[in-house]
Each structure stands twice: as C-alpha cells, then as structure tokens.
Amino acid sequence: MTNKDVAPAFAAAAKSDEIIAAVGDGVTVHDQDFRIIYQNQVMKSVFGDCVGKTCHEAYNQSGDVCPGCPVSACFSSGEVHTVERIVTIGEKTFVFETCASPIRDKAGIIVAAVEVVRNATARKEAEERITKLKNLYDALSRTNKAILHSKHRDFLFREICQIAVEYGKLSLAVIGTIDPETGAITPVAHCGEAACYLDSLSVSSDIDREEGRGPTGTAIRKGEPYVCNDFHGDPITGLWRPAALEYGILSSAAFPITFNGESVGVLKVYADRKGFFDPEIVDLFQEMVDNVSYGINSFFREEKRRQAEMALQESEERLSLVLEGSNDGYWDWNVENGAVGLSPRFADMIGFEPGDVASTISALMELIHGDDKPRMRGVVYDQLSRTSSPFEIELRMVTKAKEYDWFLYRGKVVSRDENGTPLRVSGVVRNITEKKRQEEELNYLSTHDTLTGLFNRAYFDAEMVRMANSRQYPLSIVIADIDGLKVVNDNFGHTEGDRLIKQAAQALQQSFRGEDVVARIGGDEFAVILQNADEASVKEAIKRVLTFQTLINEINSTFVLSISLGSATAENGEQLSEALKLADSRMYYYKIRRKQAGSNPEMTSST
Known part of the structure; x- marks a missing residue:
C-alpha cells in the first residue's frame, strides 16, 4: 500500500479532527500493517508522537498485535469494532473506549482504519x-x-x-x-x-x-x-x-x-x-x-x-459511523440556513426514523423540555457570539413515545468566515437517562430514611440551618417519639418493631401538610418543621396525628401504637434553636406523664 492509497485517510482525519477534538476524543489512523500514519493532538498529549510506529509498539510496548485489538478486527471483518481497554500510563490506570472503523478506497478495498479513543475512566x-x-x-x-x-x-x-x-x-x-x-x-x-x-x-x-x-x-x-x-x-x-x-x-x-x-x-x-x-x-x-x-x-x-424455663472517517458519514459505534449520536448545524443534520443513531435515540426527525434548529429546539430551553439558548448564543471553546449541557428531550429522556450534548463552532462569524456548529449527543436515574437514586438515599421513606436526620439538620435564614415565620417544630418500641422489639421481634415504626411514620405523614418537612431523626424519634404555622395550627395537626393513631390501633391486635409529641413555635430565626429544645423537652415531659397516668394513648402531646 502506497502513501497515495492512504491519502484519503489523512484527509478524513483532518476533516473530523476539529469536531472530535471538541469533545476531547483521541484519533489515530492506521495502515494495514498497523502502523500509525496520523495522530491528533489529544493522542499525542497522552501517548506522545507515535507516527511511524505500530500501535502495539506505541501503546503496549509489544511486538505482537494486542489480543482483542479493534483495528485488527476491523481489518478482518470490514466492520466497525468497539472495545474497552485498560491502559497504564505512568502509575495511573485508565479505561479507554476505542472504536475502529474501516477506510476504503474508491474500489471498496480497505486501505486504512480510523480509531477513536475516549477516556471512560471517570464514567467507569x-x-x-x-x-x-x-x-x-x-x-x-x-x-x-x-x-x-x-x-x-x-x-x-x-x-x-x-x-x-x-x-x-x-x-x-x-x-x-x-x-x-x-x-x-x-x-x-x-x-x-x-x-x-x-x-x-x-x-x-x-x-x-x-x-x-x-x-x-x-x-x-x-x-x-x-x-x-x-x-x-x-x-x-x-x-x-x-x-x-x-x-x-x-x-x-x-x-x-x-x-x-x-x-x-x-x-x-x-x-x-x-x-x-x-x-x-x-x-x-x-x-x-x-x-x-x-x-x-x-x-x-x-x-x-x-x-x-432463646433470633444491595473519510467523510462525515465515516465520522458518524465511528460515533455510532461508540453509541453516540452526531449532529451538524449549518448556522447560515438553520439546517440540522442528525445521524441515524441520534434519530434512533429519540424513537424516530432518520427521515422523520427534525431537520432545522427550530424544530430541534421544539423537542427540548420547556424548562431546559433557556439554558440551551444561552449556550448556543454564547457559542455563536463569544467563544470557540467546546460546550457541554445536559437537558431533556421528548421522544416519539411522548416521554422525556435525558441527553448530554457536546460540541463547538467548527467553522467561521473571515470575519469570525460562525458558519457551522457540530458535536455529539448521548442518552444519559439511566445515569440520571442512578444520580436521583443516590440523592434519594442520601436524604431519605430507607425504612419509612421520610426525610433522614442529615436532611432535617440541613433544613434547620436553612430555616434560620427563612422568612416563613412563625415556624413550629414537632418532636415525636414512639412509646414502647424496645418492648415490641424484645417481645415480638425486629420485624414487628419495623412495622410499628412505619405505622408511626404513616400517621405523621398523613397528618401534616405536603410542604412540611417530616423526618425520622433516630431509631424511634421523628421531627417535623412547619413553616408559616402558629401554635393553633400545630395543635390542629397534632390532633390529626392522634386521630390517625386511633384508626391504626383499631387494626393492631397484638400491641398499640402510642406516640408522644411535643411542639414549640419560633417567631424568628433567633428563637429556632430554643424552639427545638423546648419541643423535645415537652415531648419527654408528656411521655413521663402518660406513663404515670397509666399508658393512656390519648394523653400524648404538648404544645
């Protein structure tokens, strides 16, 4: 194979390099002897200038083709191949997603291969x-x-x-x-x-x-x-x-x-x-x-x-093919006429056939969630007016199934006229709905109690700090404690104790307003923050708790749910800490009074 045979490969890499560089991917072109004939700056910055060397010599210091090499598979099958590879550079280990795509001459003969390398270490x-x-x-x-x-x-x-x-x-x-x-x-x-x-x-x-x-x-x-x-x-x-x-x-x-x-x-x-x-x-x-x-x-x-008496590419098509192999979609916006070209993979991600999807920037913007459009417009106008740096934005788009999925857009201005006016903006898009779901799950676990679904102690403490600067006064606090939970655990087992805790949580959640913060702050202890609530409002809420407690006890055959409650009201942020202490003190006072009065479930609260 002569240099003339692989000249198109250089042209393809040079044409797509500025687009892929916008998203930080490395690009190399290999001839059929696995010799590197082109490297973009991203690859050079990571591995050094390796042009002229074989890929296995350059990256693995080996004389033999690496097992599972996507370039080798690409030459053998004539198809796109994508693999994950673990590479050690210095003392640090990286995970790279590599995607190899064949380059053919006009006769359809494979003369080279383009390899796109993405650092997937943070994602992994x-x-x-x-x-x-x-x-x-x-x-x-x-x-x-x-x-x-x-x-x-x-x-x-x-x-x-x-x-x-x-x-x-x-x-x-x-x-x-x-x-x-x-x-x-x-x-x-x-x-x-x-x-x-x-x-x-x-x-x-x-x-x-x-x-x-x-x-x-x-x-x-x-x-x-x-x-x-x-x-x-x-x-x-x-x-x-x-x-x-x-x-x-x-x-x-x-x-x-x-x-x-x-x-x-x-x-x-x-x-x-x-x-x-x-x-x-x-x-x-x-x-x-x-x-x-x-x-x-x-x-x-x-x-x-x-x-x-003892128990959890030579052309944009070739570039698009490489990106499709990496599971990303590709988009290209002609700023002058507003036309937008979307790859088949992009269309598939939002449930459309390639010919049925948006073909203008206006039509594409219509698919974006209304709450996310201002951010997208801000990024686009910033790109067009001031900067040539790559941009990255997460937003929601409606699919053909009328559901909103999360997508990560990356791109940059890749072409300007002599006056610096943008002519073309290109980039890639990835569906990150599952990643967002996992983030939401982790966020939920960090702020909620897994047994009851109420907010946890960490969230309650953070809300108390925030309430100190709130203007929603008067603000009331309720402290609640389950009576006799240890007795239930000791005599009926941990499962029954958990059931009692869930019943108490249900009684509290059903009795307070949707905007109130209801939290489990200890094993048998709960707390509620009520903004814009005076003493009279708190008394009514506590009455609802006792009423709901009575309804629950009508179906409890072995033991009764008994909740001791105490409350206090702060008129401003300076009184908030003292109100919390007072509510806790009143709760314990009436817990003792209830015991002295013979365990009367109705005598369980103080404001």
Missing part, C-alpha cells in the same frame, strides 16, 4: 461506585434477614462473612471474638479468596503486645472503626504486610462488635485495591455491625429464656 469509576453501594445495601438487607432467621451466633457470623464478601466484592471478611482475660482475638468465621492470610495471623486487643498495636486492636480499644485505605503505607500495619502482600490485600477496615457497651468481637474486611473504603462504604459496614450487635443481644436473651 462512577458506575463501579454505584454498583458497590447497591451491592452493600443489598448486603445490609440480607444481614438483617440473617439476624432474624439465624438461631445460633456462629451460624450468623458465617452468614455475615459470606454476605460481606459476595455482595461487597471483598477479598476476605473475618469475624473474631476477644478472650476477656488475654485479649487474644480468635477468628470464629471467615469467607473469601484470601482466607489463607489467616494461617499466619496473630492479633490482640492488648496494647502491651506488638500484635495488639495494629488496626484491629486500635479499633477495639477506641470502640470505633479503623480504616486502612493504603494497607502497606499505614504506619501500624508493618507486622502483617508480608502476608497481606502475598495474598493481594491493599486495604482493610476493622469494626468493633459490642455487647452491653463493651467490645466482644470484631468484623475485619479486606479489599484488593487501595481506597476501597470511602465514607459511605464505612457507614454501611458500621450499620451492618450495629445490626450484628443487636443480633448478639437477641441470642443472649433467647439463651437466658431457655435456661430459666
């Missing part, structure tokens, strides 16, 4: 983080089920280790118990591929012993988790590093298990990569351990009863 990390959180929420749910159904402590511990490894994607999970006399920690349950690490493991809670001054002993003595996100860089892990290195352990976390306020054991979890245990993961494992501690208390109570 975000996907992995969401998956990790979902798996651990599932693990937490399964832990609770195991606590309910396990009849013996050792069986529960084995279940916990298996769940943690299977759903948390860990190398090893171990539960050990502490000898109260010697401080020695003995593994009683474990699971994971790195289980042989335990063969040489010696751990203690005694600070006077060398094996007691590591992560596990520190966690037990302090009564709080100890996290090593760089196991081989943590100053207190030296004694255990050789064995950890042998079995691929790079991070760990230790969580004390308590009984009657004292550490009686520890859950130790290990992962095969640094930085695994971020704050959210640590919080989920802590919640799991808290539930295990509850399970131990249940076993103890059950055991006492038995003894006395």
